[in-house]
Amino acid sequence: MLKVYICPKCKAVRYVSKYKTQCYKCNVEMILASIPYEEYIILDTVGRNSIIQGDIAKLI
Numbered sequence: 001m002l003k004v005y006i007c008p009k010c011k012a013v014r015y016v017s018k019y020k021t022q023c024y025k026c027n028v029e030m031i032l033a034s035i036p037y038e039e040y041i042i043l044d045t046v047g048r049n050s051i052i053q054g055d056i057a058k059l060i
């Protein structure tokens with residue numbers, strides 16, 4: 001099953017089935033999004049961005 005991972009640095013998003021993954025660009029560990037892939041993909045750009053922003057904000 002795919003999971004949504006977000007890069008806390010460049011906000012890139014990747015869909016992977018692995019337990020954890022790294023951003024190829026920044027070389028940092030990506031964070032797991034707070035919603036599952038199935039819910040993420042039906043969101044529009046605004047909805048996706050708010051998830052990304054919210055999940056990154058939780059790190060700080």
Ligand SMILES: [Zn+2]
Pocket residue numbers: 007008009010011012023024025026027
């Ligand atoms: Zn990155």
